[in-house]
Amino acid sequence: MGTTRSYDPTSALVVVDVQNDFADPDxxxxxxxxxxxxxxxxxxxxxxxxxGAPVLYTQDWHPETTPHFEKDxxxxxxxxxxxxxxxxxxxxxxxxEDATIVRKGxxxxxxxxxFSVRDPVSGEESATELGKHLEEAGAERLVVVGLAxxxxxxxxxxxxxxxxxxxxxxxxxxxxxxxxxxxxxxxVERLRAAGVAVTTA
Numbered sequence: 001m002g003t004t005r006s007y008d009p010t011s012a013l014v015v016v017d018v019q020n021d022f023a024d025p026d027x028x029x030x031x032x033x034x035x036x037x038x039x040x041x042x043x044x045x046x047x048x049x050x051x052g053a054p055v056l057y058t059q060d061w062h063p064e065t066t067p068h069f070e071k072d073x074x075x076x077x078x079x080x081x082x083x084x085x086x087x088x089x090x091x092x093x094x095x096x097e098d099a100t101i102v103r104k105g106x107x108x109x110x111x112x113x114x115f116s117v118r119d120p121v122s123g124e125e126s127a128t129e130l131g132k133h134l135e136e137a138g139a140e141r142l143v144v145v146g147l148a149x150x151x152x153x154x155x156x157x158x159x160x161x162x163x164x165x166x167x168x169x170x171x172x173x174x175x176x177x178x179x180x181x182x183x184x185x186x187x188v189e190r191l192r193a194a195g196v197a198v199t200t201a
Contacts, residue, residue, distance in 0.1 A: 005044065005143060005170065005199075007051035012139035013044055014130070014160075015057045016114055016146030016153050018093045021079040021086035023147060028086050029079035031148045033175040035090070040173045041145050042094045054137040056130060057101045058114040058146075058156070061087055066108035067120040074110075074120060075179075082106070102130045113155035115163065131163065141166040149174035150187040157196045168197040 007013070018041055021027035023034035048055050060080035068074045080087040089095055104111025110118045114130045134142070142165045144157045153174050160167045169191060176184030191198050 005047060005168070007048045007053040007143075009052045010138060010140045011048065011051070011053040012134055012137060012142050013048040013053060013055045014114055014142055014144045014146075014156060015041055015045065015055065015093070016144060016156050017058055017060050017080075017148075018090050018146045019060060019080055019086065020088050020090060021060075023090045027079070029077055029177070031175045031177045034147050037145070037147065037173050037175055038090055038092045040170075042092075044143060044145055044170070044173060045094045048143070054133075054139065055099070056114075056133055057089065057095060057099055058128075058130065058152070059087065059089060059101050059103045060105050060111055060152075061103035062105045062111075063108050066105070068105060068108065068110050080105070100133055102128050102133070104128055112152050113159040114152070115156060115159040134165075139165070141168070143168045143170065145170060145173035147175060148177040150176040150178065150183045154187045154191060157191055158194055161194050161196055166197075167195075168199055170199050172200070 021029050022031045045055050061082045062080050069078050104117050110120050116125045118125045142160050157167050157169050188198050
């Protein structure tokens with residue numbers, strides 16, 4: 001495939017939720033084609049690391065009971081429960097031993113964006129560690145990849161744009177869950193309207 005993106009030390013790659021429950025057909029919330037993004041994401045990781053750009057990972061990490069889950073009154077089937085196979089990062093994903101991994105949804109919140117979690121009852125939002133890590137790294141431009149494109153990738157990209165970053169989402173590195181038909185196309189339109197570069201190369 002070959003990445004056409006250029007990275008430098010002021011860029012950062014944010015790898016969103018490439019976990020078994022999303023990227024494996026046996027996963028609890030399998031995103032169709034999710035396993036297909038792993039190689040493309042690994043190419044981005046290699047390109048970023050060779051250019052000295054930081055690579056950060058996010059990981060859904062839910063308790064067994066949370067209003068985020070359909071069984072507890074929420075939207076989603078049970079997925080990425082802390083410590084389970086489904087919550088593990090995909091085994092073929094390139095994750096160095098010293099990787100920075102930001103876990104979200106730990107306290108039962110909706111962890112859509114890598115930058116924030118929201119209490120599903122009160123709606124109150126709080127920041128994750130991602131913004132702090134990027135600030136410390138001096139990042140100005142973010143490439144956001146992973147799963148799912150119309151949920152956590154989109155939420156992360158929107159938040160990044162609001163925080164003042166230049167943001168790119170390469171479509172080859174994500175797949176859409178499409179709760180409703182057309183969600184993927186609508187997501188791309190909203191991202192582009194927000195100033196996010198959604199690229200097809």
